[in-house]
Amino acid sequence: VELRAAINAAVRANVALYPVDSRGLQAVVPGGDASQSSSGGIAAFSGRGVRQQFDSLFQSQDTINTLATDTGGRAFTDTNDFGEAFAQVIEDTSAYYLLGYASTNDTADGRYRRITVRLKRPDLRVEHREGYYAPLDFAHAGRRDREAQLEAQMDAAVSSTDLPLSVAAGWFRVAPDRFYVPVSVAVPGSAVPVTGNRVSLDVLGRVRDERGQVVGRVRDTVQVPRESTGGLAARQVLYQSAVTLPPGRFSLKVVVRENTTGEMGSFEAPVVVPDLSAAPVKMSSITFGTQLREVDRRDDQSPLRQDGVELLPSLTHVVSRQQRMYFLYEVYDAGLTEAARPELTTSLAFYRGRVKVFETPVLVRTDVDATDRGATRFRIEVDAAGLEPGLYTCQVNVIDEATGRFVFPRLAIYVR
Structure with a gap:
């Protein structure tokens, strides 16, 4: 999911990636190199053992090759001449054509769509990005994609307001240096569509300290009972959870997504847990x-x-x-x-x-x-x-x- 998102962002920004394997020229040595101890016995010197070493090397280079190929760039591996990479970047970016088109396939399924560019002149060769990922709407998103959407909104610098919500927190002492912090999230019922008498909301929350470290986390799915969906527009959906924190200043951010249309909203607020000792x-x-x-x-x-x-x-x-x-x-x-x-x-x-x-x-x-x-x-x-x-x-x-x-x-x- 992360690799696809990186490639899609680069393609949409018209950025070609030219990754360089800084390890330089790689040689496969039976039994392994000096970076780790060799395994015992003669198995490492068999054809199967050497093949596994080659597979491991290729897998370590697979990601940068994919980044380069899918964005229209080129990966530089197994070479100690890094100057070649910079020369290639300068040559490729000094003269190029920028072509655009509108696809007739408007299905937002998030699948990879290949692009083929052909030339009429046989004496010329064209280099171009191989394709792009289609937009992904909520209906076609799988479980991993939906979790990635929540995480992306959690890390976004600008809060989403498509789904309105409000958040509040309190504090109750449970030990001299620990506090029970109840977290309440409210979503107006009028903003939540009811489909088939079912309402489902995903909730993701994080608490960060002044250093930006995550010190508390909430992840839950709220199912509104069927008998409670009637007249929901005049009420609100209330979700409650809690974290345990020491005295200090914190930042609380909550992301909520309703699972009918996939609309999301986020709310960020400071949380101050006082030091009651004095x-x-x-x-x-x-x-x-x-x-x-x-x-x-x-x-x-x-x-x-x-x-x-x-x-x-x-x-x-x-x-x-x-x-x-x-x-x-x-x-x-x-x-x-x-x-x-x-x-x-x-x-x-x-x-x-x-x-x-x-x-x-x-x-x-x-x-x-x-x-x-x-x-x-x-x-x-x-x-x-x-x-x-x-x-x-x-x-x-x-x-x-x-x-x-x-x-x-x-x-x-x-x-x-």
Whole structure:
């Protein structure tokens, strides 16, 4: 797949390749050369052994020969005169004809199509590229080609917007230097065609650190249940996964392809996992959502799951007045009172501009929910019917009464 893509790119850019085998003149020595130890016995000196050595040499030169032949160039192998290669390039590029034509075969099957150029004069010889690869549409693409398309979009410098999507990530501490980072991907249902009551999406995600190294990867295929495809245009397809990261700055890129037409979209966003070691109040990110779903109680490893119920994050923070709002967050390593237990108080305050229009009752917690992580969990429910339509700033008030320390993170919410 990689070789075909390289040849196709060169042909479309009208580039002829003249590769040179820098090993120079090659000689096949029975038993091998001095670059490796010889095998024992006399088998290496048989006709079969020497033939295998020749086959290995030809295979090592096969790729550069293919690159040269299929792009209209010439490969230089088994020679120590590298000047010949440069002279040939200068001669070939000093005088040439550029011919073009439109093919009547519009099938985008990705197959190799040969080109033949004939001359009427028998005393002349023509050198030209042997052919080209036809365009490849999604319907004709095989599994390897489809994976290559996802990888190509992942490495592309410019994001694709054919399929709209949004991505969000949070963080929850699972160890002093490790964080559970939930990744949520949302695709508008109106952008996903439904064929035969089936919807399938391919998801590829990568997390890179500041050095550009891949430190997290997501690859999955999302199948929307048949009973959920009705009315999909008015909803969204939500996919959730997670990676584990240390504190630091990262870049998250997600590519999504819908598998009916092959349209793709990508989304790239920074992810900052804080170092909580010096924080006055060690607190997770705030996850906001409007939907809960039941899950297996035995699978509560995700911080978004508690007592058999999982909070589905809202990426847009847009809520209707008929919905209920859920806020989930954790506090770690809270201070201890004289009674040797934590005392955390929290509330939510909603502001329009600088005016506070609503505040929830103060919630007090004096226990630890996850002792292995030192985490006290909060999940607060608010009825959006009590808020007028408009844009709000929600301030999450968290006070550690044992230490007198506090934190007031904020997030924007739009009520319609």
